Amino acid sequence: MPAAAHPAAADIPAVEARGLARRYGDAQALRAASFTVAKGRFLTVLGPSGSGKSTLLRLIAGFERADAGDLRLFGRPVEAVPPHRRSVGMVFQRLALFPHMTAADNVAFPLRMRRWDARDIPARVERFLALVRLEGLGRRRPDELSGGQQQRVAIARALVFEPQLLLLDEPLASLDAKLREEMQLEFRRIQRELGVTTINVTHDQREALVMSDQVIVMEGGRILQDAAPETLWREPAHPFVAGFLGVGTFLEGVAADGPALDVAGRRLPGRTTAGAPAPRPGHPAQGALRAERVTLGPAGTLPPGSDAAVEAVVEDAIFEGDRILYELRLPGLGGARLRAIDADPGARARHAPGDRVAAGWARGDFLLFDASDRTGRLP
Amino acid sequence: MSDADGRSARGRAGPRPPLAAYPLGWRVLDALEAAAELWPRRWGGAVKWLMLLPALALVGLLLWGLGVMADASLRAMDFRTYRLAEEWSAANFAKAWGSAAFWATARRSLVAAVAVTAICLALALPYAYAMTRTRRPGLRRLLLIGLFLPFFIGQVVRAYGWLILLGQQGMVNQALGAAGLGPYRLLFEYPTVIFGLVQYMLPFAALMLAPALAAVPEEVERAAASCGASWPRTLWHVVIPMARPGLIAAALVVSTLTLTDFAMPAIMGGGGSDFLANLVYDQFFRTSDAGLGSAITLILTFLGTTVAAVLLTMAGIAAQGGRGRR
Ligand SMILES: Nc1ncnc2c1ncn2[C@@H]1O[C@H](COP(=O)(O)OP(=O)(O)OP(=O)(O)O)[C@@H](O)[C@H]1O
Ligand SMILES: [Mg+2]
Numbered sequence: 001m002p003a004a005a006h007p008a009a010a011d012i013p014a015v016e017a018r019g020l021a022r023r024y025g026d027a028q029a030l031r032a033a034s035f036t037v038a039k040g041r042f043l044t045v046l047g048p049s050g051s052g053k054s055t056l057l058r059l060i061a062g063f064e065r066a067d068a069g070d071l072r073l074f075g076r077p078v079e080a081v082p083p084h085r086r087s088v089g090m091v092f093q094r095l096a097l098f099p100h101m102t103a104a105d106n107v108a109f110p111l112r113m114r115r116w117d118a119r120d121i122p123a124r125v126e127r128f129l130a131l132v133r134l135e136g137l138g139r140r141r142p143d144e145l146s147g148g149q150q151q152r153v154a155i156a157r158a159l160v161f162e163p164q165l166l167l168l169d170e171p172l173a174s175l176d177a178k179l180r181e182e183m184q185l186e187f188r189r190i191q192r193e194l195g196v197t198t199i200n201v202t203h204d205q206r207e208a209l210v211m212s213d214q215v216i217v218m219e220g221g222r223i224l225q226d227a228a229p230e231t232l233w234r235e236p237a238h239p240f241v242a243g244f245l246g247v248g249t250f251l252e253g254v255a256a257d258g259p260a261l262d263v264a265g266r267r268l269p270g271r272t273t274a275g276a277p278a279p280r281p282g283h284p285a286q287g288a289l290r291a292e293r294v295t296l297g298p299a300g301t302l303p304p305g306s307d308a309a310v311e312a313v314v315e316d317a318i319f320e321g322d323r324i325l326y327e328l329r330l331p332g333l334g335g336a337r338l339r340a341i342d343a344d345p346g347a348r349a350r351h352a353p354g355d356r357v358a359a360g361w362a363r364g365d366f367l368l369f370d371a372s373d374r375t376g377r378l379p
Numbered sequence: 380m381s382d383a384d385g386r387s388a389r390g391r392a393g394p395r396p397p398l399a400a401y402p403l404g405w406r407v408l409d410a411l412e413a414a415a416e417l418w419p420r421r422w423g424g425a426v427k428w429l430m431l432l433p434a435l436a437l438v439g440l441l442l443w444g445l446g447v448m449a450d451a452s453l454r455a456m457d458f459r460t461y462r463l464a465e466e467w468s469a470a471n472f473a474k475a476w477g478s479a480a481f482w483a484t485a486r487r488s489l490v491a492a493v494a495v496t497a498i499c500l501a502l503a504l505p506y507a508y509a510m511t512r513t514r515r516p517g518l519r520r521l522l523l524i525g526l527f528l529p530f531f532i533g534q535v536v537r538a539y540g541w542l543i544l545l546g547q548q549g550m551v552n553q554a555l556g557a558a559g560l561g562p563y564r565l566l567f568e569y570p571t572v573i574f575g576l577v578q579y580m581l582p583f584a585a586l587m588l589a590p591a592l593a594a595v596p597e598e599v600e601r602a603a604a605s606c607g608a609s610w611p612r613t614l615w616h617v618v619i620p621m622a623r624p625g626l627i628a629a630a631l632v633v634s635t636l637t638l639t640d641f642a643m644p645a646i647m648g649g650g651g652s653d654f655l656a657n658l659v660y661d662q663f664f665r666t667s668d669a670g671l672g673s674a675i676t677l678i679l680t681f682l683g684t685t686v687a688a689v690l691l692t693m694a695g696i697a698a699q700g701g702r703g704r705r
Contacts, residue, residue, distance in 0.1 A: 084604045089605060090602065092598050092601070094596065096601065097602075098602075098621075110606035113616075157602075158605070
């Protein structure tokens, strides 16, 4: 087997991108992307459709060239290295298995192309088919396998030659929710077992939080935040990040000292997040609030654990099994809307549409963002 | 007919939309559906045969012609009366079998079929690949025009064009002469015929390969690259196997058309590089030996069918490979 050129120094990052940019015609698919991934880590690139996630992977895999910027893999500039000479395994958005080969031949293909000793190949293929729990299915062709099984063949094929870097382009997107969750955990297990540096692309925030050591949030070709999952959840550096990570309500207003947000004459205390520029008092701002952090109580009271409360009218109460989602209107705040989730419906009073209630939240859960330049993004 | 018209008319006439609001094609289909209602249910099974009728009639006609040929091929020509013999014999086949000229011609046709097919596939593959893969719409359009333009120029016209270019006083020899070379005898040689046939068949091959190559997803090629396959290896191990049905179809068309070609050897071969079709022509219209002509025709048909059968068997194996064993 080829001696993988592992540089001795442990502090060289697996991936180091500086100012990567790429445009297609008049679409700027990637703008000045800079980030590093340490060896052995699991990075997820999270973003909506068309945000440039696949473009980023294509540049790392070497299928396309960057218009500008510098990319190093394991300390080596890879500008001039063609894809088949980069030690990068990839699972594609549409899997891209070889339909004319059996599952085992698909998995053996990278080994043959990389000139492994032919005598070692069958055993190794067996080992990797077992790793993805496909023992005994090696003789089947891709179209004789279920979607989830094809997925695993693609994973085995990407991993079998011990790539230094594994790229996953939404390989789980086409699976049903249950299988997806199973495969997420499976990925995590395999990644830990092999210790391969992995970059995963998804637009599923849950998947990003579950699987990763590090998450990059992208939008419109730009990196909005690069942080650990918990940081991302607690300290979103941009309203878009907050919105993408399940924040259901944004209240528009004017920033005030405290810090706080003035909405229709009410002063609502909140906090700024690390990494986001603090809103300047007197300038437009917005406050982000997660539905599950809103507590409802009888009208006129301050619900327990809350630092602020507003009067609300229940517009709709949606039963979601383990929780109830309330759609609220806030007459005191100029008719703004708010979502609240009661995650423990048995323990608290139910509210019916038309009920007047108090909606409260803790200061630390109300995240304030500058909105004076609505088109502007983070530097 | 504007949308607003349709809506207002519907308002007046109740829920039924006016027919005029729909495009002509829809109304034609409506009429066909109405006509189909008149067709008795019990005769439903006959419909598919009815649809096959034109094709069946055509094949039937061909078979009938072949039958007539088979009959003629078994009757020797009596050169005193110029009539075919009353009784059947294998004399015509024996004559062809014993003729060195027949064997030379048959070999020439077969070698040409194999060579032209191989050269055309080798040249058409990169052309069709470039056409289906290019990101530049301008280039794709150019390649498409280059592909279809030859179809507007008939085979005979093209052959004469080559005569003008390649003759003793032709443009090529003039250019060579200006460089102090030649003149060379470029026409009326076997390689010239092969060249002309390649030039004629290339668009057919590219046309048949293009959809097969377009059906190979670019992502699969990238997957091969990420597996460590260089581009030639990707082509060999992934693209060609996946495009195999298209390759077989192209080979089928090019090889059978070449095997039975008449015009190129007649015009560019100058009589010295005849194919079997030319031999058949000679029997019918020069020596007036309809019996021998029919016999050679049958042999040619048999050769063509054998080539097609071999290629289709390969296609069958390929299709099985593509869809798995069932
Ligand atoms: N080959 C191409 N030609 C033209 N535009 C392209 C091409 N590939 C991508 N784009 C454009 O670049 C932008 C980013 O595309 P990209 O494929 O990276 O998105 P993505 O984040 O992977 O989206 P998705 O989640 O839908 O896969 C999009 O606006 C897309 O239309
Ligand atoms: Mg994508």
